[in-house]
Structures are given as C-alpha cells and as structure tokens.
Amino acid sequence: MAGTINKEVCGYPLSIFFIVVNEFCERFSYYGMRAVLVLYFKYFLRWDDDLATSIYHTFVALCYLTPILGAIVADSWLGKFKTIIYLSIVYAIGQVAMAVSAIHDITDTDRDGTPDNMTFHVVLSMVGLFLIALGTGGIKPCVAAFGGDQFSDHQDRQRRTFFSVFYLCINGGSLLSTIITPILRAQDCGIHSQQKCYSLAFGVPAALMLVALVVFIVGSGMYYKAEPQGNIMLDVCKCIGFAIKNRYRHRSNQYPKRQHWMDWAEEKYDKLLIAQIKMVLKVLFLYIPLPMFWTLFDQKGSRWTLQATTMNGYFGSLVIQPDQMQTVNPILILTLVPIMDSVIYPLINKCGLNFTPLKRMTVGMLLAAIAFVCAALVQIEIDVSRKQLLYLFISSSHFYFFFLNLIFRKHCPPSHQHPRTDDITSKPQEGNNAIRFVNGMKTAVNVSIPAANFGLIEPFSYSNYSLIKNGKVTFTLWSGSQSCEYSTDFGFGSSYTFFIPSTLVFGPNCQESITAAEDIKPNSVHMALQIPQYFFITAGEVMFSVTGLEFSYSQAPSNMKAVLQAGWLFTVAIGNFIVLIVAELAKLPKQWAEYVLFASLLVAVCFIFSIMAYFYTYIDPAEIEAQFKKNVNEDDEDNKHKLQKTEVEMNKRDSIKCHDEDDKDKQTKM
Numbered sequence: 001m002a003g004t005i006n007k008e009v010c011g012y013p014l015s016i017f018f019i020v021v022n023e024f025c026e027r028f029s030y031y032g033m034r035a036v037l038v039l040y041f042k043y044f045l046r047w048d049d050d051l052a053t054s055i056y057h058t059f060v061a062l063c064y065l066t067p068i069l070g071a072i073v074a075d076s077w078l079g080k081f082k083t084i085i086y087l088s089i090v091y092a093i094g095q096v097a098m099a100v101s102a103i104h105d106i107t108d109t110d111r112d113g114t115p116d117n118m119t120f121h122v123v124l125s126m127v128g129l130f131l132i133a134l135g136t137g138g139i140k141p142c143v144a145a146f147g148g149d150q151f152s153d154h155q156d157r158q159r160r161t162f163f164s165v166f167y168l169c170i171n172g173g174s175l176l177s178t179i180i181t182p183i184l185r186a187q188d189c190g191i192h193s194q195q196k197c198y199s200l201a202f203g204v205p206a207a208l209m210l211v212a213l214v215v216f217i218v219g220s221g222m223y224y225k226a227e228p229q230g231n232i233m234l235d236v237c238k239c240i241g242f243a244i245k246n247r248y249r250h251r252s253n254q255y256p257k258r259q260h261w262m263d264w265a266e267e268k269y270d271k272l273l274i275a276q277i278k279m280v281l282k283v284l285f286l287y288i289p290l291p292m293f294w295t296l297f298d299q300k301g302s303r304w305t306l307q308a309t310t311m312n313g314y315f316g317s318l319v320i321q322p323d324q325m326q327t328v329n330p331i332l333i334l335t336l337v338p339i340m341d342s343v344i345y346p347l348i349n350k351c352g353l354n355f356t357p358l359k360r361m362t363v364g365m366l367l368a369a370i371a372f373v374c375a376a377l378v379q380i381e382i383d384v385s386r387k388q389l390l391y392l393f394i395s396s397s398h399f400y401f402f403f404l405n406l407i408f409r410k411h412c413p414p415s416h417q418h419p420r421t422d423d424i425t426s427k428p429q430e431g432n433n434a435i436r437f438v439n440g441m442k443t444a445v446n447v448s449i450p451a452a453n454f455g456l457i458e459p460f461s462y463s464n465y466s467l468i469k470n471g472k473v474t475f476t477l478w479s480g481s482q483s484c485e486y487s488t489d490f491g492f493g494s495s496y497t498f499f500i501p502s503t504l505v506f507g508p509n510c511q512e513s514i515t516a517a518e519d520i521k522p523n524s525v526h527m528a529l530q531i532p533q534y535f536f537i538t539a540g541e542v543m544f545s546v547t548g549l550e551f552s553y554s555q556a557p558s559n560m561k562a563v564l565q566a567g568w569l570f571t572v573a574i575g576n577f578i579v580l581i582v583a584e585l586a587k588l589p590k591q592w593a594e595y596v597l598f599a600s601l602l603v604a605v606c607f608i609f610s611i612m613a614y615f616y617t618y619i620d621p622a623e624i625e626a627q628f629k630k631n632v633n634e635d636d637e638d639n640k641h642k643l644q645k646t647e648v649e650m651n652k653r654d655s656i657k658c659h660d661e662d663d664k665d666k667q668t669k670m
C-alpha cells in the first residue's frame, strides 16, 4: 500500500473490518436469494422445470461473467471504492425489484391468491435478476482486491490471513442465508390472501444488501483508495496489438530475436506497461486449466443434490432435505479454513516442505478428484440397493396383486380384474413418495391431506398417485357425512398403495383398519455417506480457492489487481459451461461412470497444471514496478545531466561561435 496509513488493530488495518462485514452481508444477500430462486420460478411464476433450471444457470453464469466489467470500470475509470458503491446500489435495487415482483397481491385483482398479470411479475423479476448479476459480479473482484489494497507491502502474512477471513465471511453469510431464507419462504403472507412468502425470502436479502452498502460507506474515511490509472485495459489491448503487429512486420530472420514477444512493443510503449502486461499474461496462462476444478465443484448444487434425493435423510429425529446437504460445504469451510491456517500449513512448513500457493492449488485439484471418486462409490451403492429394491418390488407387487384380484373378483366387473399398467415401477423424483389408495368399499370415498387431494375414489377403484414429502402425514377419509383419520410416517423415495377394506368403520380413528402395501421401499442408502465427498471437495476448495484468491492478488501488477480477480472468477464461469457441455456430450448411461469421467479429467488437467506451475516463477509486482520507476528516474537524471551537459556545450559552442563571428565581424569591419 502506498501513501495513506490507516488505523491498525493487532497489526491489521481497521478498514478491513468494514470490508469483511460488507462481504458477509453481500454473500448472505446473494446466496439467500439464490436458495429460493428455482422454487420461485416454479411455484410463483409457474414455469416448468426445464425453463426454471436454464434461467437459473444462465443467471449464475452471468454473475461470474460480469466481474470483468466491474474490474475494467474499477481499474480504469472509477477506482474500486466508487465502483463498489455504485454497483452495490444497482445490486440493492435489483434485490428490491425481486422482492416486489414476488408480492402476489399487486396484480391479484380478483383476490384468489394467484397473480392476474404474470407478465408484470416475470418482467420485474428478470430486470431484478439482471441488476443483481451486474451488481454482485461487478463488485466481486473489486471487494477482494480493495481488501488486499489495505495492506502495506510488508504485510504479506496479514494479507494472507485477510483472504482466509474473507473466505470465512463468504461462507458464514451463505450458510446463514441458505438456512434462513427457505424458512422465510415457507411462511404464509399476503394482504388479500395468504400465499408462500417469496417476497419476504427476497426482502430479507434485499435488506442485507442495504446493510452491506451502509457498512461499506461507514468505513469510508478509513480506506486506502488507490487512484484508477486511466483506461488501462485499452492501453493493454493496444500494446498487445502493437507487439503482435510489430513482431509480424519483423518476422524475417534478419531481425534479432527478442526475449519475449511483448518486447516487440518497446518501440512505442512504456517498459513498465510491457512488464505489467507480461505479469498478467503469465498468470492468465496459468489459469487455462483451472475451470476444470470449478466444473467438478459446481456439481455439488446439481448432481450431488440429485444424488441426495435418492438417499435416506433421517439423522435420528432430524430430517435433512436433499438440498440442505449443500450447507455441509460452508459448515466445513468454517472449520477447515482455521485448521488449515493454524495447524496444517504451519506443520507442513515445520517439516521443511515449501508448500507454495501453486502446490496447494494442485493438491486442491487432486482432493476434488478424490471427492468425485467417493461420489461414484456412493452412486454404485445406491444403484445396487435400487436393484435389490426393484426385485423386492416385483415380488411384493405380484403377491399384492394376487391378493387384490382375489377380493376384486368377488365384487368387480371383469374389466376391473387386471393389475393396472400405470403402476409406478421406478423411484419417484426428488425424494418424494408416491401414494395411492384402493377403495374396497361399496361406497365412494374421498381422501385428502393438506398438500394433496386424491379425489373421490369410486367403489373398487384405485386413486391416481400423489407425490408427498417425507415425514408424518395424516389422511382424512370421507364417505358421505362420515370421516376418519389415518396417520403414517414416510421416508424418502417410497411408493405405497393403501387399501381401504369393505369393513372400514368410520369414526375418529381408522388406523387399524387400513392396510398398506409397500410397492417401492424408501431410500435405504443414508445421506451421511455423502459426507466424505463433501469433506474432500471442501478441503480441495480451501486449498484451491482460498489460495487462488490470494495468489491472483499477490501476482497482479498494482493497476490490474481487480482485472486479475475478474480473470480468476472467469474460470468459474467457464467451469459452469463445461458442466453443461460434458454432460451433454458424454451422455453416459451410468451416473457413477460420469463421476469417474469427471474425476479422471481433473487428474489429467491437474497433471498439466503441475507442469505449468513448475515453470512459473513467483514475482513481487511492487518490487518490479519500483525497479522500473527507479530506472526511469535514473534515466531521467541521466537525461537531465546529458541535457545540462549538452546545453553547456552548446552554450560554449554558441559563445565560441559568437566570438568567432564577432572576430569575423571585427575583421570585416576592419
């Protein structure tokens, strides 16, 4: 840090307190909103699964593309401080737009609980999402780099700790919000009619974004604010363009080779700028294999969550929903970062090993590959258990249909006497349970639960299947004016047929009379088996991502810190695209094989990365820049001396000339 010295607490600049609190609130806002986004698309905007998923992924990808924009604005024009303020305002407006778009009462003119002008809600939420992507992506590279800027050049250790604390705040904020916003969403709210409260689930993240902005502004007087140095990106592009053109013009062998192709820009551009571009290009080149890590990392939210839906989420009396398994990641981050920083890394150092940032990143990649091998093993276990379950299903349903046919034959017309062809034969999606009823009574029966209605079931007929969540469910059965209640507990991914006997006695309780046939057993492989894969991917994340964040800062020239942060985040965006491409192209019949494929690809990429890392030499950009400035000053001094000398000589010559001319004049006059 050049210039300002701000207040310090325990050797750390006080200003970073405001920066980490800002990051905590911002990540709360972002992850909280993201946690309920797909459900909002599906249940509020009433989009189908495909549209909801693709808009969701487009939004996430956009959030990692916009950092480039924010970084260019910050490094070339507004500076990081102003960019963070302006884009945070854009971000907060976006979050408020989302919250407003989720108020169903605004367009619910007939007050039936559903919005009447869906276009209004869709347009407002899309505008909101666009502003959020611009805001969150735009400020992301700036906040990390701005935090790094607060440290002096000699505070390397403190700056490293800052990046770890920064990462802890990201995960603290995201952990809290991913727990809280789904709870808020599940509340009922509304003026004319009560509906699921998406407006509150988006409103709280909006409020947190405003808090983030206020906290950042409060710290204003304490920050070191590096001035932007003109349109640096334009200069960089022009300089690279000139170097390429100049190299091409001098391609013949008669011209001596230069050490680096960028040196061909020396004729026109400042040596310092060329040196800075070389630093950036070296790091960007190293980034080429990195997207593969994110390709695996980001499948936590998709493939691994789907895997969890085929597993059993009962942890004693606690029931974990498949999408809640993702919170294991921030929980592990909060424990692993301090352990790594205070135990593992110092221990490795004590053993005399130089565990450089690039070595850490390589190990991080390998850990992510191991995580995917674990995921593949879990998948094989699930597949094996499913095969056993299917066998059980076939045998139990045969027995069951034999039993039903015996009863039906007594009462039914011949057309009703065959097992039905629309019976469920595979596990219901997303951990739901498929339930149906068979009415063995001579009168029609209506069966309902708060979440579903099986409708009126005619005598000796089946109801359609209804999908219900796990947990205890109480069914209410009605026949005419008589009713009774039947309760049972469901696990994950089962299918049941409940048989209402002809002898059913209505009254307060019909628990004993109803018989249940388990067509498909609930998921038997426990979700706890996913913990090893979460552990390895998170340990990998700590080594790869926390280190990479700091590496991108420390190896960037002073005027391109935010740009390199954006480059780092760009690898995340590319990683997300690779998920889509590989999954589409590979189309492997077995999920475990896809996991093994991803693990192998990462090992291969990791091998390439380790070779590239071996040839990378760490630099201290501040030192190089200082050296260049010193040289320029020395050159200036030299030039000044030369100039003065020349002037003196010229003056001497002039005076001699003058004397000569005077003499000549004198002579002519004479």
Ligand SMILES: CC(C)C[C@H](NC(=O)[C@@H](N)Cc1ccccc1)C(=O)O
Binding pocket: 027, 031, 167, 170, 171, 174, 175, 178, 326, 327, 329, 330, 333, 541, 545, 572
């Ligand atoms: C790695 C990201 C590009 C950077 C970082 N993300 C994390 O730290 C994740 N561990 C957070 C998380 C939280 C909840 C569920 C999954 C992941 C970030 O967001 O800046």
